[in-house]
């Protein structure tokens with residue numbers, strides 16, 4: 001590989017894999033959000049004192065007016081289906097055993113929401129405006145991941 005290539009068509013490749021590890025840092029606001037899920041089974045939001053925009057998940061600064069946001073506050077882990085889709089195949093294109101519903105759930109009392117799975121519901125019964133609530137893993141099984149929320153199910 002010491003020769004100088006002058007024609008890009010002559011670039012050589014070696015098939016193989018490179019082991020890569022990474023750490024994803026969620027930041028101060030993201031940590032508050034994931035800790036609330038893991039430690040209390042709750043969702044938290046934050047408001048902007050400058051323009052009143054509400055964020056869930058929380059952010060440190062307002063993306064509209066650049067004001068530092070206020071204190072995080074707990075909100076009910078309930079919301080409304082804003083939009084949804086029904087998947088019949090996995091990421092590799094293989095048919096799923098049963099269809100999986102993914103939805104954007106707008107969380108009550110906030111301007112934000114989460115994309116997550118819907119469960120305990122027939123895909124044919126899902127509709128925009130449907131009221132849902134989060135289902136959390138048992139406390140001992142939580143790891144501080146968004147997947148500590150198993151899914152959202154129809155609200156009781």
Ligand SMILES: [Zn+2]
Pocket residue numbers: 048049050051052053062063064065066067
């Ligand atoms: Zn703002």
